[in-house]
Amino acid sequence: MNELSNKECEACRIDSPQVTEEESQKLILEIPKWEVIKLDGINCLRRTYEFTNFIEAIAFTNKVGEISEEEGHHPAILTEWGKVTVTWWTHKIKGLHNNDFIMAAKTDQLI
Amino acid sequence: MNELSNKECEACRIDSPQVTEEESQKLILEIPKWEVIKLDGINCLRRTYEFTNFIEAIAFTNKVGEISEEEGHHPAILTEWGKVTVTWWTHKIKGLHNNDFIMAAKTDQLI
Numbered sequence: 001m002n003e004l005s006n007k008e009c010e011a012c013r014i015d016s017p018q019v020t021e022e023e024s025q026k027l028i029l030e031i032p033k034w035e036v037i038k039l040d041g042i043n044c045l046r047r048t049y050e051f052t053n054f055i056e057a058i059a060f061t062n063k064v065g066e067i068s069e070e071e072g073h074h075p076a077i078l079t080e081w082g083k084v085t086v087t088w089w090t091h092k093i094k095g096l097h098n099n100d101f102i103m104a105a106k107t108d109q110l111i
Numbered sequence: 112m113n114e115l116s117n118k119e120c121e122a123c124r125i126d127s128p129q130v131t132e133e134e135s136q137k138l139i140l141e142i143p144k145w146e147v148i149k150l151d152g153i154n155c156l157r158r159t160y161e162f163t164n165f166i167e168a169i170a171f172t173n174k175v176g177e178i179s180e181e182e183g184h185h186p187a188i189l190t191e192w193g194k195v196t197v198t199w200w201t202h203k204i205k206g207l208h209n210n211d212f213i214m215a216a217k218t219d220q221l222i
Contacts, residue, residue, distance in 0.1 A: 054185050058176040061190065065169040074165050074192040079172065081185040 004030045005105035009071045010098070018043070018095035027101040034104050036096070043096045044089040045104045049111060054081045063110045073099055115141045116216035120182045121209070129154070129206035138212040145215050147207070154207045155200040156215045160222060165192045174221045184210055
């Protein structure tokens with residue numbers, strides 16, 4: 001059982017702390033297929049999932065959309081033929097919150 | 112009636128010609144909200160559509176997916192809270208084909 005994927009997002013305020021570098025390195029161990037990338041100076045989590053056609057890709061996009069709505073936290077989802085790239089970060093704090101690692105782990109449970 | 116949106120994509124081969132600069136400038140007049148951008152050296156058509164929430168955005172993503180499957184030509188669709196960015200280009204010829212302008216016009220018809 002992946003502990004991270006069973007957690008729920010907590011309310012995030014504009015002054016909520018970003019995860020520290022140390023916390024990030026620990027959390028990423030639970031979601032090893034994700035990488036931390038910097039986009040416009042903002043730390044994000046990103047993973048690309050591969051599929052055999054477009055229909056499977058967009059079906060996955062919809063599943064990610066469903067958990068996003070359930071948790072009230074939304075990623076950027078890039079849907080292409082045979083692949084979907086999901087990027088999580090917390091807009092309010094312009095960086096990574098514990099919630100993003102939780103959502104990444106939940107996303108992994110969808111495949 | 113937008114003529115471009117009523118056309119159907121033609122079969123595209125690896126040696127099909129890219130649209131010329133002159134053709135591109137003429138075709139873009141029919142889809143004025145799209146811009147030609149260069150991604151990794153490849154000319155693409157891109158437009159961002161805005162919505163009031165995530166559900167509307169992903170509903171639009173699905174509509175774009177449906178016409179993509181119908182025509183057998185697939186874009187990159189970036190779904191975010193309140194917006195969807197659609198990018199059309201033709202993978203086989205690494206650039207813009209007449210089909211991409213047709214699909215951009217068809218995408219505009221979905222809103």
